[in-house]
Amino acid sequence: MIHVARGAGHHGRIDVACATDIPETAVAVIGSPSDPLGSILGAAEAVRLARACRVLVIDERFTEYSGFSALPLCLEFDNIVVLRTLETWAGLDNPPCAWAMTSPRAASFVGLSETAPDPKALAAGIATLQNLPTVRATIGLVREERSRLYRLLRKLSYLEPIPSWGPFLSARVNIVARDTLVSSLLTRGVYIHIPPHPALERIVRVGIGSRSAMERLKSVLLALGPELVGQ
Template sequence: MRTSSIERLLRADILEIPDYPAPETPAELSARTGIPEEHFIKLDQSENPHGCSQRVRSALARFDRYHIYPDGTAADLRRHLGEYVGMPADQIVVGNGSDELIDMTLGILIEPGDRVIVNSPTFAYYASSIGAHAATLVDVPRRGDFSIDVDAVLSTIDDRTKAIIIASPNNPTGNLTPIADIRRLLEGGPLVAIDEAYAEFAGTSVLPLMAEHDNLVVIRTFSKWAGLAGLRLGYGIYPPALMPHILKVKPPFNTNIAAQVAGRVSLEDQEYLLSTVRLIVNERERLFRRLSEIEFLKPYPSAANFILCQVLRGEARDLHQKLEANRILVRYFDKPGLRNFIRISIGTPEECDELVRCLRAIGQAYSMG
């Protein structure tokens, strides 16, 4: 609905796009509760509890050329990335977080009214980006175990279907889509964008399929495994035929110099960072076993750095509030397809111990009440 005169200039379909459900910032949370933000255990946004590499901090502190425009092609970072992922650097594009790669990918495909398939529940930004490009979102909901119904997706494809976007591991459900399913989807014809934001925690990737299929795009990020969520650095690996076109829509200096330096130094320090990934994976498995013993939660196995749990007793929203009162932040979901769930990011062992202690106390209060 248009409410002010300037809104008459807006595209009519922009008015229909739902707001992106941005979580409360730590500063807002602190202002609302009166508790300093560093006193919270932050398990709500799948960040890396071990932070970034110390070598990144030192390199950024030493860097003295912030007044000079960055290399718009990020050639040095792309060269290192090529070695990291085992793909040619000239098939890699970097961006201001992987969100921007999703936008650029849709930007070269979509004419108004084209269709893009997603499988809910999944990462909410896909809907925003699809809407921003005036595409029609076609949702083929996941099954009860959150797997993708490949036959249903294939039967939905028509000649206006340009892309299928899949997060694997999926956010917020944590499960991987099997390679065999992705192969079948690739044979369906549209571009298949696999968002591997959590690939390092899964220890597997669809990248080898790029040798066989020219309609596969893989999108990655430094936000999770490298602890750089605040710096915004993502990248996409594209089939050679799309590269000249994606470079036409890429803003010239989309990746700032701090992110480029941080990305390169993270790759140089990958042995350390991947050791923190292993700590998180071990903690994920330990936390999964302990959550399975909490009688009012049903945790779902995860290949990512978070665990989704169905809340079997009481409301997820209340549980979220009780945990917040104990200075623990988690995400809760209460929407179609995701009724009464919480998502817990994997923290340090100490943080997860505190979470489990609180959950047990809440469980005891339930059984007494």
């Protein structure tokens, strides 16, 4: 297994010096938007990876929150697999409703089967698609709250937000230790995710919730500022 560093932002650059860094027989798996940073895999980087390895698998479980998809690349490259699901944006997790878009050759190589979907999952998926405007309206609210949170965090000296295209927003903790921030939030009943990934020791991730939940988070962060900065 080869771990490849990836930058933050809209097109989080993949730190691969040249195509020979990835074995030709390798299967590259990458999320777009990524978790926890919410970075998008750009078309140029996707093509670069597809040409460097045997199969490129792109996990797009959060793509509905971004508006960007690598699906068109499946028509050009027969070694790209795009995974999609209704679980993360429509709440269909029991049973899950997921699918893949790829060529028969790539599907065979990574072991994808053509098993029939669960009837309950299929019925739930059809019902979701029939009410797509309502679901998309909810997604729009998540995007709006994500933008509002980003603008708030930019005003705080102890948090540096990272642009995200997922249903969450990550930020770099400045001035104080990350553990200090997390424990201070916990004492106030606010729970945030601590990414265990290497090189993300100062990063925290906040899930986007309802307007009332985000307003409570806002009030806690604003009240916490003087206490943290004064330490």
